Amino acid sequence: MNIAIISIFPEFFHGPLNVSLVARAREAELLETTVVDLRAFGAGTHRQVDDAPFGGGAGMVLQPEPLANALAPFADTHRVLLTPGGKPLTQEILDRWATLDSLTLVCGRYEGVDERIAEHFIDEEISLGDYVLLGGEVAALAIVEGVTRLLPGAVGNARSIETESFRDGLLEEPQYTRPAQWRGWDVPEVLLSGHHGHVEEWRRQQRLERTRQRRPELLESGLGEPDELE
Numbered sequence: 001m002n003i004a005i006i007s008i009f010p011e012f013f014h015g016p017l018n019v020s021l022v023a024r025a026r027e028a029e030l031l032e033t034t035v036v037d038l039r040a041f042g043a044g045t046h047r048q049v050d051d052a053p054f055g056g057g058a059g060m061v062l063q064p065e066p067l068a069n070a071l072a073p074f075a076d077t078h079r080v081l082l083t084p085g086g087k088p089l090t091q092e093i094l095d096r097w098a099t100l101d102s103l104t105l106v107c108g109r110y111e112g113v114d115e116r117i118a119e120h121f122i123d124e125e126i127s128l129g130d131y132v133l134l135g136g137e138v139a140a141l142a143i144v145e146g147v148t149r150l151l152p153g154a155v156g157n158a159r160s161i162e163t164e165s166f167r168d169g170l171l172e173e174p175q176y177t178r179p180a181q182w183r184g185w186d187v188p189e190v191l192l193s194g195h196h197g198h199v200e201e202w203r204r205q206q207r208l209e210r211t212r213q214r215r216p217e218l219l220e221s222g223l224g225e226p227d228e229l230e
């Protein structure tokens, strides 16, 4: 899969794209990343890419022409604008994108991006959550990580993906490792029982209970298993 990222801060990505699973996926050629410096498309000696908003107001807006030119080589890809005004990112969206050949992520800065870019050059607008960040770069990295781990062969144990939070509309159950007794706190006995059926049943109940307590809206959305909560 090819992921292109358009940003005025290409250096932002040097570290994160070169560590852990993302680096390994790139080495294994499961993932190819291209970071495009938006400033290279800016006007004049200062490579200007922003200007004051029409109608007045605080801050600057990224101009349409540099963005359109930066996006031109990616016209055939699925183009995503990162913006707090977009659809909240979900596992479902990442699942869908992980099946694509290519994805282009546009990072805004300042007050955002000229609306004509969103209207005419973007396929989907996505938000990382209901808060405002400085720029789209962190959101782009979240997407790179979220998609990469879904690429076939990227994660050693594929089962770990199948059993994770949101996969069945539920949060994952609590996890424990050695030692079984630690500072006076014990691991739930059932996990030491060696009884596979009991362990599975405990895990299922924990997923339901945890989701009911922390994210009841997931159950209300019908993705989980509300009938089993009684």
Ligand code: SAM
Binding pocket: 082, 083, 084, 085, 106, 107, 108, 109, 110, 111, 112, 113, 126, 127, 128, 129, 130, 131, 132, 133, 134, 135, 136, 137, 139
């Ligand atoms: N004026 C914008 C508003 O009120 O919606 C916020 C602009 S924000 C300071 C600058 C850029 O950061 C945005 O264009 C977007 O690319 C990115 N950004 C900020 N928060 C984000 C979020 N929650 N999800 C995705 N991108 C975000």
